Structure formats: C-alpha cells, structure tokens
Amino acid sequence: MGDGLTPLDAAQLAHLCDCEALAFADTSEVGALADPIGQRRALEAIEFGTTVERAGYNLYLMGSTGLGKHWILDRRIRARARQQARPDDWCYVANFDHHDRPNALALPAGRGAELRHDMQQLVEDLLSAVPAAFQSDEYRRRAQELQDEFKRREEQTVEAMSGKASELGIALVNTPTGYSLAPLKDGKMLSPEQFQELPEDERQRLQAGMEELKEELRAMLGKVPLWQRELRQRFQALDHEVIGLTADQLIGELTKRYAELPEVAAYLDAVRDDVVANGPAFRPQGDGETLSADDPRFTRYRVNLLVKTAATEGAPVVSEGNPTYQNLVGRIEHVARMGTLTTDFTLIKPGALHRANGGYLVLDALKVLSHPFAWDALKRALTTAEVRIEPLERMVGFAGTVSLEPEPIPLRLKVALVGDRMLYHLLKAYDPEFGHLFKVAVDFSEDMPRSAERDQLYAQLAATLQRQQGLRPLERDAVCRVVNWAARRVGDGEKLTLHIGRLLDLLQEADHFAGPGAARIEAVHVQRALDAQEQRVNQFHERLHEAIDRGTVMIDTAGRQLAQVNGLAVMQIGDYSFGSPVRISATARLGSGEVVDIERETNLGGDIHSKGVLILSSYLANRYARHQPLSLTASLVFEQSYGGVEGDSASMAELCALLSAIGDVSLDQAVAVTGSVNQH
DSSP: OTTSOOOOOGGGGSOOOOGGGSOOSBGGGSOOOSSOTTOHHHHHHHHHHHHOOSTTBOEEEEOOTTSOHHHHHHHHHHHHHTTSOOOOEEEEEOOSSOTTSOEEEEEOTTHHHHHHHHHHHHHHHHHHHHHHHHTSHHHHHHHHHHHHHHHHHHHHHHHHHHHHHHHTTEEEEEETTEEEEEEEETTEEOOHHHHHTSOHHHHHHHHHHHHHHHHHHHHHHHHHHHHHHHHHHHHHHHHHHHHHHHHHHHHHHHHHHTTTOHHHHHHHHHHHHHHHHTGGGGSOSSTTOOOOTTSGGGGGGOOEEEEOOTTSSSSOEEEESSOOHHHHHOEEOOEEETTEEEOOGGGEEOOHHHHHTTSEEEEEHHHHHHSTTHHHHHHHHHHHTEEOOOOHHHHTTOOOSSOOOOOOEEOOOEEEEEEOHHHHHHHHHHOTTHHHHBOEEEEOOSEEEOOHHHHHHHHHHHHHHHHHTTOOOBBHHHHHHHHHHHHHHHTOTTEEEOOHHHHHHHHHHHHHHHOTTOSSBOHHHHHHHHHHHHHHHOHHHHHHHHHHHHTSSOOOOSSEEESEEEEEEEEEETTEEEEEEEEEEEEEESSSSEEEEHHHHTTOBOHHHHHHHHHHHHHHHHHHOSSSOOOOEEEEEETTOOSOBOOSTTHHHHHHHHHHHHHTOEEETTOEEOOOOOOO
C-alpha cells in the first residue's frame, strides 16, 4: 500500500498449531506427563516448602481458579508423604485427679487401637475376677476372723463387767434393747418392791454400785462405734487388698506390654489406684444385678482414640473442605441425661489439625477467612505448635454447659493455603502474623510460551487428563484444535493457557458430543463442544448484534463519514468475552485548546480511559502547538453508550475522530480501530 502499511491475510491473524508436527495418530500413542508443564517456579516452591523443617514455612498457593493448584499440590505432597514415617496415634484418657482435664497420650502408630481394646478387655476381666475374689474361701476366712475378733472383744469386756457386778451383788443383763443392771439377793434379781424392802444401808450400797457400773457401762458402749468403725476400716483394707491383688495381676500384664511407653505405664498405675478406690463398683450390689463393661460407671476406664494412623501409608494428607472453627480444632460434644447436658472425655472429637498432625493440611484460604474464629484458631495453633480444643461459647465469652479442658496436643505439620493473588497480598499487607506463618509463596503461572515442543507437551497434558478421566483418545486434528483453543483462551498466539480446569471441561464435553458410537474424539467434536459453550452464554452478544442490524444501535459499515469512527469494545460477561463495535464521534471548533471528554464529565469514564484522553490531549499539543497556543476546543464521546467506559485502547480511534473533525477529512466506516497512543 502507498501509505506504508502492510495488509494481513486472515490466516496471518492466528498462530495455528502445525498438525503435521505432532507425531501421533491419537493420544493413545502419547505418554503421560511426569510433571505438570509450565509450572517450574511453583513446583520448586512446593519442593522447598515441604522439605524445609523450620517453623513458619507453610505454603500459600496463589493463582486464578482452574490452574490445577489442588491437583498439582496433591500429587506432590502425597508423593513426599509416602516417604515419611507414620505419625503417632493420639488418645484422650481420664485424669483421675481432675476429671474436667483429660490427659492426652501419644502412642506409636497402631498402638492406640491396641490400648483401647486392652482397656475394654481389662474392665471385662475385672468384672469377672473381682466378684470371684470376694467369693473365695480365703476372703471368707479372713472376713470371719475380723467378725470373730470384734465379737470376742465385746464379749471379753462384757464378761469383765459382769464379774465386777457380781462381786457388788449386781446383775448385768443383756436385753433386746441393750444392757441393764439389777440388784441381786442370794443370787436372785430383786423386783423394785423387794429392793425397797431392803435395809437402808444395803439399798445405798447397791445403789452406789449400780451408779458406778452405769458409768463403766456407758464408757464401754461408747467404744462400740469406735470398734465398728475400726472393723469397717479393716474390712475396707481387706477389700482393697483383695481388689489390689486382682488388679495387680491383670494390670501388671498390661504394664509389661507397654513398658517402653512411660506415659502409658503411668496411666495404668493411675488406673490401678482408681480401680482399688472404686472396688465396690465391680461387685454386684444385689442378687439380680448384672454388670457390663458398657455401664456408664466404667466410662472413666475407656480410651478415646482421637487419631488413628494405622490405616495410613506414610504421613497423612488432609484436605478440609469446610474449615469451620470446630472442624479445624475439634469439638466437645454433649449428651442429654436426666434433662441436663453432660459430657466426658470420650465425647471429644478431632479436627482437621489433629488428623493432619505429622503430615499436611490443605485449606481454601477464602473459606478459612469466611468462617468466624477459624483464621485466628489456625494462626494460634501454628504459633503455639499445639492444638487446644476450646468450646466456641467460651471463645465469645458466653457461659455454656459444663465442659472440659482437654490437655493440648503438640502440633507438627505443614499447612498449604490455596487462594488467589489479591487475597495473598491483602493478608500480607494487613495481617502482621501472616508473613511469619506462611513464608513460602507458590505462584502458579497462568500461561506458558509457545513452541513446537510445547505444543507436543500440551498434547501430553491432554492425553494425561483424558486417561485420568476415562475419556476416549483424541485424534491428532482434535489435539490441534485444543491447542488453538488454548492460545485463543490466553489471548496471545505465542502462549498457551495453563488452566487445567477449562481444558478438562472441554475434553469431557467433546467426549460427550462424540456419542456412544465413536472410538475417538475428533476435531469436529471439540468444535461442537466449543460452539455449545458459547451458545449457552452468548445471548447478550446476539442481542447486541441484532440491535446493530436493526439500526437501534447506529453503526456505519460502508462509506465515509466526518469526525466519526468505529472503535472496538471488549464486553466481559462472566467468563465470556466478545468484541463489539461502538461509534466514537468528535467535534472541533475555535477555543482555548481544551479537549472535553464527555464520558469523564458524566462520570461514565474510568480512570484509565480518562488518562488516555489526557495523553491524547498532550499528543495534540506536542504535535501541533509547540510554538503557539492551540486555538481549539474539542469534545469526544462514545455514542449510545449507557454504561461505564474503561481502558485506553480507544485513544487511537479518538485521535482519528479528532483529526477528522479538525481537518475535515472523512474516515472510511468499513474499518474499526483499536489501540492506544502515547504523548509522542
């Protein structure tokens, strides 16, 4: 062309995939990817964050939705977790000194379930062994000896008093209501009338003797409760001895089994003391009573296996989809008994931090921040390196039901937050603790540079997803169409999108359109899927073009017009974007050099658009008014635009319209213009 511009063919407007360069007939011949493509920076960051053994080196994975962050992270950390040792089992057991503060026990993987079973069996064994011990001949003999000793002591005391009374001429009589004294005469008890007939001195002597004996009898009867208490204590000591011997035999076997675990051995010692102290609970109190290990009285001897790691391979990997406060740190449940809510240590339930302890915890950053108290609880657990279960009502200062204060559990794990970039930078700027706790930023790439080798890698990516999802193989032409879509998706012919989620959606929908009779996915099936995706969301696009065809929106596509040009606007509706022409017009007249942006004056123009118009004004002044004032007043407007206008890509079209208005040079309406200008 005479003006120095080079026209482009339509084929030059798109960088299409060279199908002949793909050396396969379909993706069944293509090997799967060993590593995700285009994410070297992110993979190195994940490797660093999962291997450094220092506090605070938790990960934040950032990038837009659909990049496959969860998929890539899961593959990486699971591969590493399989190489790590299984963490300990964690149990809660009764604290016999402080019942509201249960103790936490750590046991090697698999031993927690073993201890729980052993304690259940211990209670069952005690329920059979303790009653049998109290039915033994040895126990009965020793119990009878105690009874005989008490009876003999009482008889000896009474016999001594009876002898002394006989010497004084007084009888000591044992009646159903107790002991009483009566005067004697010639070995016979006197009636009150006979006693009154005795001489005065005889009566006084007998009366004095009875008073003396009454005092001694009263003193003797006062010792009886002490003797009974002593008897009860000696019976209690006997019972404790019998229960202790039985418990020592049964619990001693468990102590030997867990001898290498000092905390468990100490717990079993406390169990032994508590069993001895509560021995009557293991003995039926009536002829018809039967005792069971499930009786609430024996809950204190149960083991609450909070975290069981025996079934895991290596370190645990936990992804919590609903990270509420209780789902993170655990909760204490209550049951209704007799109209009252009660709880015990067996009702303590684990949270995601417990299940992931010793391994990895994956959380969605936005969800954690959306749930009340969850973010603070996560930071507190990471800062203190322990998980403390606290009822939510206590957190907000309300008085709740009777609850527990379980012993906190030491925490050692890696947390990976997954979110977008804006959220990362907001947390970095406004949360002082965030930078100390999440030191590893894992920044995922949105796209990758394009080349023939990377087109082949993209084919491998499609083959990998196809096999994982059980889809039919893609023909080579179908892969080419997918690669072209990937370049179109990123809006750059020299790059390919890395949004795995969108790619997977396309492959699944193409497999659907292939129908039941097809053996492979063809390019036409991929195109049908793309057309269907657009058809579902392009109603506004069609309505806008219909308005242009009907003349409701005035767009000239033929002839020449003065101070009028077609610009290109990009409309974004959700994930769907499209271009649409928009008329830009200008006016020019003598004035003081001002360029009026009507969009800005009416608050419909964004900051970037206003900046573009100001740059345009500077360009005009620099080009045409360097040595004298520009005697011009001009205005610019987007015709029939009723919403906001943003961006500077219309400044080239606005310049054309202004120059047309100033120079009275008409513009070809068959051409649409987009692009920006600078001050030069």
